[in-house]
Amino acid sequence: MNQLQTLRGMADQLPMGINGWQQLEAIGREHMRRACVAEIRTPLLEATELFARGIGAATDVVGKEMYTFIDRGERSCTLRPEGTAGVVRAAIQNGLLSQGPQKLWYSGAMFRYERPQAGRMRQFHQLGLEFLGFNEPRSDVEAIVIAWDLLMDLGLKELKLELNSLGSKEDRLNYRNQLVNWLEQHQNQLDPDSQERLQTNPLRILDSKNPNTQELLKTAPDLLAALCPESLERFEQVQQGLTALQIPYQLNPRLVRGLDYYGHTAFEITSSALGAQATVCGGGRYNGLVEQLGGAPTACIGWAMGLERLVLLMQNQSSTTAAAPDLYVISQGEKAEAIAINAARELRQKGHRVELDHSGAGFAKQMKRALKSAAPLALLIGEAEASSGQLQLKNLQTNSSELVELHQLLSFFSPTR
Template sequence: MTDLKSLRGMVDLLPSEIKRWQNVESLARQHFDRAGLKEIRTPILELTELFARGIGEGTDVVGKEMYTFSDRGGRSCTLRPEGTASVARSVIENGLLNNGPQRLWYGGPMFRYERPQAGRQRQFHQLGVEFVGLESVLSEAELISIAWDFLKLVGLKGVKLELNSLGTNEDRSCFRKQLKVWLEKKYELLDKDSKQRINVNPLRILDSKNPNTQKLLEDAPSLNEFLSDKSRERFFYLQELLHQLSIPFEVNHKLVRGLDYYSHTAFEITSDQLGSQATVCGGGRYDGLISDLGGGNTPSIGWAIGMERLILLLGDSFTNKDVPCVYLIHRGSNTDGVALDVARKLRFAGIPIELDYSGSTFSKQFKRADRIGAQWALIIGEDELSKEIVMLKKLHSSSSDSLTTQFSFNLNEIDNLITFLKN
């Protein structure tokens, strides 16, 4: 075995699993098209500063998970750890908002330098939607429904939508102060991680998975209590709309997402089948992001789905194997050119066909045709060549009589063969 291997956490998508990716991707494209979203593709590599400023210096993503390096010109570059900051940058840079609010989707690889485990890789793929320049609760409800409906469309079951409102920046900073005061009183009872977090990002302690900490937090002040009337109204209206859409959800006041830019609505769609990486889809409102990056004041909201996690959850449900229609068997001097030419003609006519290269015995070539599951074998040997015909044989047919399963066609009238195969 070679000692050249893919880097840790970078995985190959092999031919045997690519079909389900293509299926999910094509359903996504269809679904987003129908919702009137436009695709956007941004570079995988950006200036480090974009993420540092956009995502937040205090976040884990920026603090310890970025793939950062200097390019030959000495610029600090980073492989994108998520899509939102790049999309925001592109929207600003290209002045897209001059054409009104942007309803966008994107997909592609993201990079985070973490220890891989189930449902987590260093290079992974996200599918995301961003509504840039839209403030209404109605647009939020639609954005969430687009995610929910997509997951239903691909056949995902057993997922849960959790919802929270983080309020405005003012609501949150007020809450942050109160929470900090409360936490400091209980400092000695906190777990190690939470103790460290108390100054950096106390809100995230709410998210702690430590059971003792969670127990302690039952009496903690709730973000909910600090929401302004306006924030509270928004949140209730969103819930009302989701009810009308019959999209089930749970309000989780402890749902605090890890990236700094969220405000008001935050949500997650989770599955209990994913091991500890339960989130399939996460998103929220990021009203401050665009202005933080130098654009105008632009309310926005978005989400991202983890493709690997989604595909993991879908399991084998998407693996309808595509079998080649025709396998072209040929043997004998001078059959190479004719065989290749016939193959091309069938392909032009839209018939999937594979050519045997081996030159081994007909018996072997038939075995191969059978193994790959071809429906038809097309045979060109020296006899056929001299008579200018090809033989067609139906595979997977009853073994009783093979004579009835053979057909012949003049090479010059390959159209007959094409017509026959198409029926």
């Protein structure tokens, strides 16, 4: 019988590598708590129409990458490919927006049928933030600040914030006409994907990864030049806010969000620590999405981070450390093992990390495992210790030992010791 394997693009997170995930999740949660951003959890499975309307039927995500199927109720269902649409749907459905502006965050698995690569699998995980009902430029600044400070707190290096403005709906329509006219004159020089996007979503051509297309676009019309005075003033306020907070950024006029509901601020935070420059956070203002999904017109801004890529960066930069036990408990013999599990339980109830060896091996083999665990202390309980009630506490760093009574054990882990 063949051994079963994970599906391509799906990955197990094994115990030896899970510490980076836990650190990342804990730091992310703490930053959201400090910023008074409330957590929201939405289903992995949604109606396909949510993403067709929310992301756009003409996008690669909807057209080529979604995991979609018909369920037993003859409904078209999709594993979520991103988090924003589900959060907005939940806010509309549950009346959150009638309670005032909402600052929300989410974390969880997403699914896209893409070519697997380092830091991006077909099942991947995102941490995202959504500000619903906020229109002032300073809300753009706050959203970016939360992302920037979180990434800095993770110990990531070589970060770069790229910033652009997509302007108002009228600005984008004006620019779109200019861009399409220019692209049609150079259509035969575009890569195949860009030629297809010319008919469906021409702004996305600006985000092409094809080097020849990027070289060609250097002479394309400038998006910022198409912005009206009001849009330029708004963008200037965002830049001033970031400058005041000493967050470095650079303008990138090719940075776009090619969906109709995006406008004004668009940004990405990248890192070159993985070699080629890679996006670790992307976001923007999407004032049209709530209305597009059936709600009232609502100003929104949000971002998402890919957790696999962040964990990889943290590992490469040695910003994750394995959590060692406070104590490794070694025992041999029935009576000793009963004392060992009781001692481990009492210490765990007091908040200490205790590793209990269940191998039944000799003391020498158990001691090797204790040293490998990096615990500073080991508790040794054999027949003699079980009979006398005096347990051997061994300092694995100095190799010194002392006898302690079971009832005195907790005092060796008090903050004053």
